[in-house]
Amino acid sequence: xxxxxxxxxxxxxxxxxxxxxxxxxxxxxxxxxxxxxxxxxxxxxxxxxxxxxxxxxxxxxxxxxxxxxxxxxxxxxxxxxxxxxxxxxxxxxxxxxxxxxxxxxxxxxxxxxxxxxxxxxxxxxxxxxxxxxxxxxxxxxxxxxxxxxxxxxxxxxxxxxxxxxxxxxxxxxxxxxxxxxxxxxxxxxxxxxxxxxxxxxxxxxxxxxxxxxxxxxxxxxxxxxxxxxxxxxxxxxxxxxxxxxxxxxxxxxxxxxxxxxxxxxxxxxxxxxxxxxxxxxxxxxxxxxxxxxxxxxxxxxxxxxxxxxxxxxxxxxxxxxxxxxxxx
Amino acid sequence: xxxxxxxxxxxxxxxxxxxxxxxxxxxxxxxxxxxxxxxxxxxxxxxxxxxxxxxxxxxxxxxxxxxxxxxxxxxxxxxxxxxxxxxxxxxxxxxxxxxxxxxxxxxxxxxxxxxxxxxxxxxxxxxxxxxxxxxxxxxxxxxxxxxxxxxxxxxxxxxxxxxxxxxxxxxxxxxxxxxxxxxxxxxxxxxxxxxxxxxxxxxxxxxxxxxxxxxxxxxxxxxxxxxxxxxxxxxxxxxxxxxxxxxxxxxxxxxxxxxxxxxxxxxxxxxxxxxxxxxxxxxxxxx
Numbered sequence: 001x002x003x004x005x006x007x008x009x010x011x012x013x014x015x016x017x018x019x020x021x022x023x024x025x026x027x028x029x030x031x032x033x034x035x036x037x038x039x040x041x042x043x044x045x046x047x048x049x050x051x052x053x054x055x056x057x058x059x060x061x062x063x064x065x066x067x068x069x070x071x072x073x074x075x076x077x078x079x080x081x082x083x084x085x086x087x088x089x090x091x092x093x094x095x096x097x098x099x100x101x102x103x104x105x106x107x108x109x110x111x112x113x114x115x116x117x118x119x120x121x122x123x124x125x126x127x128x129x130x131x132x133x134x135x136x137x138x139x140x141x142x143x144x145x146x147x148x149x150x151x152x153x154x155x156x157x158x159x160x161x162x163x164x165x166x167x168x169x170x171x172x173x174x175x176x177x178x179x180x181x182x183x184x185x186x187x188x189x190x191x192x193x194x195x196x197x198x199x200x201x202x203x204x205x206x207x208x209x210x211x212x213x214x215x216x217x218x219x220x221x222x223x224x225x226x227x228x229x230x231x232x233x234x235x236x237x238x239x240x241x242x243x244x245x246x247x248x249x250x251x252x253x254x255x256x257x258x259x260x261x262x263x264x265x266x267x268x269x270x271x272x273x274x275x276x277x278x279x280x281x282x283x284x285x286x287x288x289x290x291x292x293x294x295x296x297x298x299x300x301x302x303x304x305x306x307x308x309x310x311x312x313x314x315x316x317x318x319x320x321x322x323x324x325x326x327x328x
Numbered sequence: 329x330x331x332x333x334x335x336x337x338x339x340x341x342x343x344x345x346x347x348x349x350x351x352x353x354x355x356x357x358x359x360x361x362x363x364x365x366x367x368x369x370x371x372x373x374x375x376x377x378x379x380x381x382x383x384x385x386x387x388x389x390x391x392x393x394x395x396x397x398x399x400x401x402x403x404x405x406x407x408x409x410x411x412x413x414x415x416x417x418x419x420x421x422x423x424x425x426x427x428x429x430x431x432x433x434x435x436x437x438x439x440x441x442x443x444x445x446x447x448x449x450x451x452x453x454x455x456x457x458x459x460x461x462x463x464x465x466x467x468x469x470x471x472x473x474x475x476x477x478x479x480x481x482x483x484x485x486x487x488x489x490x491x492x493x494x495x496x497x498x499x500x501x502x503x504x505x506x507x508x509x510x511x512x513x514x515x516x517x518x519x520x521x522x523x524x525x526x527x528x529x530x531x532x533x534x535x536x537x538x539x540x541x542x543x544x545x546x547x548x549x550x551x552x553x554x555x556x557x558x559x560x561x562x563x564x565x566x567x568x569x570x571x572x573x574x575x576x577x578x579x580x581x582x583x584x585x586x587x588x589x590x591x592x593x594x595x596x597x598x599x600x601x602x603x604x605x606x607x608x609x610x611x612x613x614x615x
Contacts, residue, residue, distance in 0.1 A: 116527040117572040203589045204571060210590045211529060251399060270458045277401025277419035284528050
């Protein structure tokens with residue numbers, strides 16, 4: 001007969017709160033692990049990569065966040081979990097609070113764009129701060145309630161699961177850019193309509209159909225690309241070759257209409273147009289609209305009558321461009 | 329005989345002198361009208377653009393016409409300040425001149441090079457920020473971005489500033505039922521469109537409303553176009569809380585009743601009709 005200590009009063013409150021916080025952290029990990037490059041970009045934006053490169057830091061942070069999330073979900077409410085969790089939550093609040101302050105004082109640079117549209121963020125820095133505060137602070141505080149003080153400091157099985165989970169997350173994040181997960185990780189996937197791919201909210205929302213109205217009709221082959229590499233006048237050979245192919249395809253009146261979407265400054269666009277000589281539609285789109293559509297650039301997709309039918313990692317496959325040149 | 333031939337020679341000399349005096353008056357940049365030679369298979373269909381202004385020797389040539397080819401990467405410049413038309417080829421980065429007589433203006437406003445046009449190399453162009461600089465036949469030439477239209481402007485101002493606006497307007501077919509309903513609007517309506525002549529999305533959408541205005545003709549609906557600078561630093565824009573362009577504010581009897589923003593520009597006449605309480609036409613009614 002084993003001697004099991006009775007559960008403290010309100011044990012269930014702390015356990016549920018810890019589980020809620022654990023789920024929130026794991027959902028956040030899932031969103032980031034599919035596109036660690038975007039997470040690394042955020043790290044660079046927040047200037048947190050002063051000691052370790054942003055990519056490495058992103059993997060480490062994801063493993064750490066996953067470890068705490070798993071531990072809390074599995075009910076490991078020891079101080080070695082809860083105290084760092086408090087620090088983690090405080091750090092997140094510091095970041096969103098700082099973003100709010102910088103934005104309110106006009107100290108955060110807007111991303112490169114044509115400048116036609118206003119602020120297209122899905123949630124304002126103030127909203128982000130208050131949402132994080134409400135979502136993270138109550139559970140992290142309640143997770144301290146009703147802890148079993150005489151339980152083992154390091155529960156072996158659950159700790160092993162946490163360690164394995166953290167390592168698995170780091171490995172997955174490391175390899176995920178090479179895995180064919182673009183359709184899962186981004187909003188651009190077969191079946192979606194271009195008028196449903198939007199940035200911003202309400203009447204001021206900008207959709208893909210707003211910036212490239214022609215996608216609503218007919219057969220279209222679209223490339224999302226970064227043209228900023230050309231701003232110094234040097235041509236990226238791969239992109240140069242692609243522009244040649246796309247120019248040829250654009251010359252075929254029976255093929256799909258060719259588009260290039262890019263978030264670029266007017267200078268970058270001038271450099272691209274005069275260095276590469278595209279004869280297809282080059283459309284400037286707000287970065288807030290484009291960023292959720294890719295993990296790595298370039299990315300391409302086919303749109304028929306406003307609906308995405310296929311997506312391609314990288315430039316369109318030669319067969320697609322050839323089909324554009326020589327339609328059956 | 330001698331006297332006769334001498335007076336004939338004098339008359340001929342006078343005629344030649346008069347002709348010589350008249351020739352420089354003929355605008356240097358008037359392309360060939362009669363076209364005995366066919367157009368070039370590649371360098372044809374150049375369309376006039378309004379993205380750039382031309383500076384020759386640092387001085388703006390307001391009469392200059394800049395054309396772009398949509399089939400091959402090429403720009404053609406016709407300027408009376410330059411001895412010959414200039415062909416710029418992006419990617420190759422080349423500057424070439426062509427004889428004026430080998431440039432043919434077509435009835436639709438496009439410009440072709442003739443099949444027997446010979447191109448004379450002049451060197452390469454430089455990209456300087458948003459400007460393009462080169463030298464042609466000893467003259468320093470710069471294509472600078474066209475300065476933005478600022479403040480209140482009219483339909484014709486926009487079309488003159490950028491010929492692309494006129495072309496896009498011309499090719500747009502608005503919903504005829506809505507146009508007919510808008511014509512019957514009884515209350516005085518003002519549509520003030522905040523736009524940026526520098527903004528590519530305005531270039532795509534504002535011409536659609538220009539066409540609507542053209543089709544409405546004399547009506548109770550008055551249109552005005554308010555050009556903004558790139559930084560949006562304009563007291564009127566700030567007062568009206570303009571966050572993006574194009575944005576149209578609709579005033580009925582002087583009171584704001586609605587706005588046309590991003591999504592509303594796909595068919596601005598329909599959006600305007602909705603703001604004014606005119607039932608939109610059934611889908612498919614648009615022609």
